[in-house]
Amino acid sequence: MALQKLGINKKDLKEDSPTGAEAGGKKLAVVLHKGKVFAIYAVCTHEGGPLEEGSMDGDEIICPWHSGAYNIMTGKADENTNWVHDTPVYKIVEGADGALSVDM
Ligand code: FES
Structure with a gap:
């Protein structure tokens, strides 16, 4: 497990409003969705x-x-x-103070 700090605090995220970040040389889109934080590789396939x-749009x-x-x-592509x-997609780990790290 290699945790990388994102420099983003959960309290600064708005529900369903993607935010850009970079970790491990990769661009990520970080999203607070249904109260949980998710990270997906940000460069469209x-x-x-x-x-x-x-x-x-919903879970997408x-x-x-x-x-x-x-x-x-x-990270599954919609068949439509x-x-x-x-x-x-990457697992987000939330520190006690809300600071977000990503497990890459
Ligand atoms: S670049 Fe994302 S759908 Fe075409």
């Missing part, structure tokens, strides 16, 4: 759209470029947007 600028994050949809908890493929 289609043409590299920025998922941190996307929006949430939607790419802002061509609306590819991924489950924010599993089959121009995108499954993508990695």
Whole structure:
């Protein structure tokens, strides 16, 4: 387990409003969803759209470029947007003070 600090505090996140972060040389989209924090690889598998600028629809994050949809908890691509493929998600660890780290 290699925890990397994200420099984001849970209290600064707004529900279903993706935020960009970087850890381990990877761009991540960090989302507070249903009170839990999730992190997904932010570079869209289609043409590299920025998922941190996307929006949430139910449990899915939607790419802002061509609306590819991924489950924010599993990284699974929605079969209705089959121009995108499954993508990695990372476990978030919350410190006592709300500071977020990612397990990469
Ligand atoms: S770049 Fe994300 S759907 Fe096309």
